[in-house]
Amino acid sequence: MQRAEVLVVGAGAAGCMAAGTAAGLGADVLLMERNERVARKVCITGKGRCNVTNASDVPTLVQNVPGNGRFLYSAFSAFSARDTMHFFTELGVPLKVERGNRVFPESDKAVDIADALSRFLQENGVRRAHARAAELLLDNGTVQGVRAASGEPFYAKRVILATGGLSYPATGSTGDGYVLAKHAGHTIVPTRPSLSALRCREDLCTACAGLSLRNVALTVEDTKKHREIYSDFGEMLFTHFGVSGPMVLSASTHLREMQPERYRLYIDLKPALSEEKLDARLLRDFAGNSNKAIANTLGLLLPRSLIAPVLHLAGIPGSEKTNQISKAQRLSLLHTVKALPLTVLGFFDIEAAIVTAGGVNVREIEPKTMASKLCRGLYIVGELLDCDAYTGGFNLQIAFSTGYLAGQAAAQSKPEEA
Numbered sequence: 001m002q003r004a005e006v007l008v009v010g011a012g013a014a015g016c017m018a019a020g021t022a023a024g025l026g027a028d029v030l031l032m033e034r035n036e037r038v039a040r041k042v043c044i045t046g047k048g049r050c051n052v053t054n055a056s057d058v059p060t061l062v063q064n065v066p067g068n069g070r071f072l073y074s075a076f077s078a079f080s081a082r083d084t085m086h087f088f089t090e091l092g093v094p095l096k097v098e099r100g101n102r103v104f105p106e107s108d109k110a111v112d113i114a115d116a117l118s119r120f121l122q123e124n125g126v127r128r129a130h131a132r133a134a135e136l137l138l139d140n141g142t143v144q145g146v147r148a149a150s151g152e153p154f155y156a157k158r159v160i161l162a163t164g165g166l167s168y169p170a171t172g173s174t175g176d177g178y179v180l181a182k183h184a185g186h187t188i189v190p191t192r193p194s195l196s197a198l199r200c201r202e203d204l205c206t207a208c209a210g211l212s213l214r215n216v217a218l219t220v221e222d223t224k225k226h227r228e229i230y231s232d233f234g235e236m237l238f239t240h241f242g243v244s245g246p247m248v249l250s251a252s253t254h255l256r257e258m259q260p261e262r263y264r265l266y267i268d269l270k271p272a273l274s275e276e277k278l279d280a281r282l283l284r285d286f287a288g289n290s291n292k293a294i295a296n297t298l299g300l301l302l303p304r305s306l307i308a309p310v311l312h313l314a315g316i317p318g319s320e321k322t323n324q325i326s327k328a329q330r331l332s333l334l335h336t337v338k339a340l341p342l343t344v345l346g347f348f349d350i351e352a353a354i355v356t357a358g359g360v361n362v363r364e365i366e367p368k369t370m371a372s373k374l375c376r377g378l379y380i381v382g383e384l385l386d387c388d389a390y391t392g393g394f395n396l397q398i399a400f401s402t403g404y405l406a407g408q409a410a411a412q413s414k415p416e417e418a
Contacts, residue, residue, distance in 0.1 A: 002129060004030035006410045007156035009133045009146060010177065011038035013396055014382025014403035015162030016117040021407030022160075023124035029411075031121065032146065032154060034132040038121065039114035041164065045354075045396065050110030053084040053400070054393035055101040061397060066253050067194070067388040071362040075370070075401035078408075081393075084400050091116040102393050129154065133163070133176060136183050136378070143184070143377040158377045158410040160370075162403060165356025165383040166191055177384040178359065184375040187361040193347040194357035194388040195395070196252045197244035201261065201343040204309035208238040211305050217268035218247045219339075220254060224262050230254045233271060243342065249354060250390045252347065256357075260345045267340040269302065269310075278334055286330070290323035297322045302337070310336050355395050357388040369409035370402050379406040 008019040011033035023029040031038075042050060054061065058076045062069040085095055085103060093116045094106040105112045121128075131148040136159065138144060145155035163177030178188050213236050220230040236245035243265070255263050270278055281301070289297040295318035298307045311318050314333040316325065325333075360380050364373050372378040381402040389395045 001153050001155065002030060003145075003155045004028050004127065005156065006030070006158045006160065006407075007032060007146060007154055008160045008162060008407075009180070010162035010164060010382075011035070011121075011128075012162060012164050012382060013039060013042055013117070013399035014164075014406075015160070016121060017400050017403030018160045018162055018379075018381055018407035018410070019126045020117075020120040020124045021404050022411040023121075023126045025408065025411035027411035028127075029125075030127045030129055030154065030156065032129045032131050032133060032148070034130070036130060037114075037118075039117045042114045042117070042396075043110045045110055046104065048110050049104050049108045050113045051391075051393040051396065052088060052095065052103045052105065052113060053081045053397045055081055055085065055097050055103050057081075061394060064392065064394045065387060065389040065398065067357055068362050068386055069389075071365075071367050071385075072387060072398060072401065074368045075405050076397070078368075079401040079404035081397055083404075084397060087400075088113065088116055091119055100392055133180060136180050136375075138184065138375065141375060143375055146180075156377075158379070158413060160379040160381060160403075160406045160410055161384055162381045162406075163384060165359060177380075181360045181380060181384065184372060184378055186364050186372065186374060186380070189358040189361055189386040191356050191358035192256075192258070193349070193355075194253050195249040195354035195391050197239060197348040198242045198248055198252060198255075198265075199345040199348060200242035200265070201345055202309075202341075204306075204313075205238050205242050205342070206240050207309055208303075208305045209240045211238045211303055212245070213237070213267070213269070213303075215271070216247075217271035218251060219266045219268070220251050221264045221266065222262065223264055224257075224259075229263075236267070241348065242345070244348075246391055250392075253357070253388060253390060255344070255347070258344075258346055261343050263344040265342040265344060267342070269306070269337045269340060275334060275338060278337065279330070282330055282334060286322045286325065290321070292322055293319050294322050294325060295319065310340065313340070354391070355388050356383055357386070359384050359386040362386055368405070370406035371409060379410055381406045 005028040006022045008031045019031040061076045133146045134149040135147045143159045166175045217233045232247045234247045236247045314336040370379045382399040
């Protein structure tokens, strides 16, 4: 049996911030974590580089959270992106700002961020317990602590749940927090992948697997509502099952009513060229290669692995001589290059998504403290909340901001008020 003033369950980004903040304010804090190391998921974010935050102001942070962004206004105001950057710099991690205001450690090593969080805990005297939470200990609508899977009770008048979502379960994010929150009476909005790769119907994805496209434009159409719901410019990647990459991950957050074949992607392979300029480019290329097969003529316009799929979609045999291509065929090719179509079948597995959307209904959480409105002494933070953002450092900022608010509130709350 162990006791603490504040018990934090989960040592990810949000949990570490909550525990260290509460301890720094003088609370006796015990951090319960099923893994031996803290911040395991942080170590794999940003392809191992860790996109710590996004160097934007509070309104911009809110705008980049399509899932309940307004709920986070108080959290972002209390602990902003600037605060996050100052926090890690003070812990000895120099940072840099890259395209799109994305912030990374200068070392490009995510482990430096994880190590800094570990130092933060040690410097503030946070106690550690290697255990997995199994159930909340409740008494008349008030939290009393947590019972571990081993059966051992951990008593505390204030408990902060920071167990993460369902993505990357090998890091410990297996959905335990949803069960605990539901036990306390909370509503769980159905979970789904966010910042996820997409499965597509077309065979060209498999044919082009591994091909990375840069400086292309992406448009997403909701075929049920017959309207465009998202557009972006940047990078993407073909995979054996569909598409991935920064643009696709951001687009996935908008596919909130996923059904097979409901959403269609259109890739503009030459967004810098208008249709008129692209047509002129095609005419020049055709004129200079009139006796070549059309498949060989397009080598300077398109990546090699895309040529055959594009010609197939345009209805043009690859062996046909360039000087035999009709105007109708040329225009068909032009339209395919400007709007390469892909049909979305669904998200890739939630376990491989960067973020879990859905979770604890934010209407049941006090936005200025992250305290539960249903269970006294309980706080819920990070990916457990029904808040998800675009790629670019925004999701980690959610973790740091909500963790900070909860740690501050839990430390300053009197037991009878918690």
